Amino acid sequence: MTESLCTYSGNRDEALVTFLYDDAWSGSERTSFGAHLATCAACREELDGMRGVRAELGRWNPPEPNFAITFSNTPPGHSAINQQSATGNQHWWRSVPAWAQVAAALLVLGVSAGIANLDVRYDSQGLSIRTGWSQPRSAAAPPAASGVNVAASSTGAKAPWKADLDALQQQLTAEMRTRTAAASAQSTAVRPADADLVRRVRALIDESEKRQQRELALRVAEVLRDVNVQRQADLAKVNRALGAVENNLGVEVLKTRQQVNLMYRASQVVR
């Protein structure tokens, strides 16, 4: 068996990677390395191996993130980030202007009035408003048969439209009350969803608290370790310093002793 040796003159590893990704590669270099590949079994084998690795890398996918981050303009000191469930993206309506929300509410009111079979009539007998499905929509039916019926005499001191307007206002107020009651009933029905949301928020808060506690424990451990290391280093320094002081002291004592001896000897000579 003969093992082929690569004879590429340039940086083979870099050339292989560059060829593999076909990036940052001049035309002549590519042609040159391509020609080398045609004759070099070792490089071909390695290139194939790297292509295999790339194919396998393509199978590694991170788990799906189950969050969606949204930002809003908030005053300094407040968090500008909101984390929401990707499935429960409920912030869209906040961006709708107030006038559009009012218009939508009025539209809903009008549609619901239509659905409720609201019958408004203005004839010689005055303004007549009738609601409810129970009454047949007959022109011959007496105006006061059901619902609210308001009639104002056209011969009165006030203009007839004044009383009609008052009546309309009362009727609309009554209708709005009914709608409000219906809406509050609906919101009661939505409460389980709210409870679910609250549960999720609590879970997130708990999770965050646990993470912070872990972080705190880690930090405390780190601080303790750092303090310990510092203490040992300080002790070693103090030991070294004491040793030096002892040495100096020893030298001083020795010098003093030598001086005393010298003086003693000198005094003997004098005698």
Added chain:
Amino acid sequence: MTWTDEELVARSIGGDSESFNELVLRWERPIYALAYRTIGREEDARDVCQETFLRAFRALPGFRGQAKFSSWLYRIALNLCRDWIRRERRAPIVQPPEDVDVMELAAASEPSESIEDLVARKDLSRAVERAMALLPDEQRTAIVLKEYHGLTFQEIAELLGCPLSTVKTRLYQGLTVLRRELAKGEQQRAKKATL
């Protein structure tokens, strides 16, 4: 109309938070994927992703467009990943393989894919994840940026602050280690299958 990143950045700087939300929607997955593949933990990758956008949001007024917005985001995310790794003072941890949950697998399976195929696919994915976790940080980051984010050698070099040739060397060394480790894993799986 689809705005470019640069246009959305300009609008965000002008106070339009919806534009920044659009940028978040556009980039949260790539940033999360980068964080996950760099540090190997789902929850922490989510935190890094969130922190990346929070920092970007705060620093946006100072962003002058010297680099592409995505490169800027990648840089923030990579710095956060580096901090995380330093803080943990250990090699990134790959989540321990859990027992195969058939229900989860069934939910994730393609209609044409059998459970056996799916298990094999997940096994392979885990094998790649484990092999990647063995790489030194700089090699893993280079491979992640090249393989999964399609950055050029030049962009990676700028992002990591190293010469072009270093990026190529890191990629070569990383791929060589991966090749060896994946082959080893393949042999082990084959041995298990024959038992």
